Structures are given as structure tokens and as C-alpha cells.
């Protein structure tokens with residue numbers, strides 16, 4: 001039979017939509033060298049390890065990658081994306097409070113961004129979230145589409 005290979009397991013991922021309280025800017029960072037889609041812009045986060053909650057995984061990842069400690073995180077949306085390298089389930093959390101100074105511990109670049117983003121390309125798995133944020137902010141749909149640069 002054709003189609004999905006049987007038993008392909010989801011990789012569970014915790015992702016943080018960091019929103020800067022002063023101006024509602026969103027934090028995007030680049031994927032480090034050596035990972036799939038290196039150089040693509042994404043929201044910071046990473047894989048949930050065995051026994052971790054989404055919040056615990058996100059706190060650990062953001063500390064490892066960015067050097068900050070988040071106050072709390074609640075799941076806002078859950079999406080899935082089927083990449084050649086993995087079938088991922090993304091647990092999106094909005095984060096508006098953290099402590100510590102940003103430090104790019106994996107050699108990434110980071111930018112605070114308004115919609116439409118002026119960085120590209122963005123990981124395809126992040127595009128639905130840009131659409132929701134665009135709707136929430138009452139912006140024209142083109143504010144989310146402008147980043148769909150992937151062929």
C-alpha cells in the first residue's frame with residue numbers, strides 16, 4: 001500500500017512565542033548549523049524529553065538556547081507538520097514574562113519582529129502560527145503571507 005509508512009511516530013516539540021510586553025514584538029531566531037533547515041527562522045523551542053511537561057521542556061530549551069528563564073507557559077495551540085526528516089507535533093505557548101539576559105548560546109541570530117516579518121525564510125511548520133497572530137492583531141492577511149517564501 002502507498003501512503004504514510006506505518007507507525008511513523010510524532011516528535012513532540014515545545015515552542016515559545018515570546019511577546020515583548022513593551023511593543024508586542026515577537027522573538028524569532030535562526031536554526032543553528034548542523035540541524036535540519038539550518039539558517040531558517042523559527043520560534044525558539046525544541047523537543048520534549050521523556051517525562052517532561054510542555055512547560056518544563058520549554059523552560060529547559062529556552063534556558064539552554066537563549067539563557068533566559070521563563071515565568072510560565074500554557075499551551076495556546078497545537079499543530080502538526082510532516083517534514084521529510086520528522087513528523088512533528090508542535091505545542092505552541094505564548095510567553096510574556098521571563099528573567100535573565102538574552103545570550104545566543106548556539107550561535108543563532110535573533111530578532112524582535114513585528115508582523116509582517118522582515119526575516120526569511122521561516123520554517124514551514126511555523127506559518128500557521130503567524131496566520132493566527134495576524135488575525136488576533138487585526139492585520140491584513142498579507143501580513144502573514146509575506147513570509148511564505150518556501151518553494
Ligand SMILES: Nc1nc2c([nH]c(=O)n2[C@@H]2O[C@H](COP(=O)(O)OP(=O)(O)OP(=O)(O)O)[C@@H](O)[C@H]2O)c(=O)[nH]1
Pocket residue numbers: 013014015035036037041042043044045046047048081083086088090123124125126
Ligand atoms: N523550535 C522550533 N521548531 C520548529 C518550529 N517549526 C517547526 O516546524 N519546528 C520543528 O520542530 C522540530 C524541533 O526540533 P529541534 O531540532 O529544533 O529540537 P532540539 O533543539 O531539541 O533538537 P536536537 O535535540 O536535535 O538538538 C524540528 O523538526 C523543526 O523543524 C518552530 O517555529 N520552532
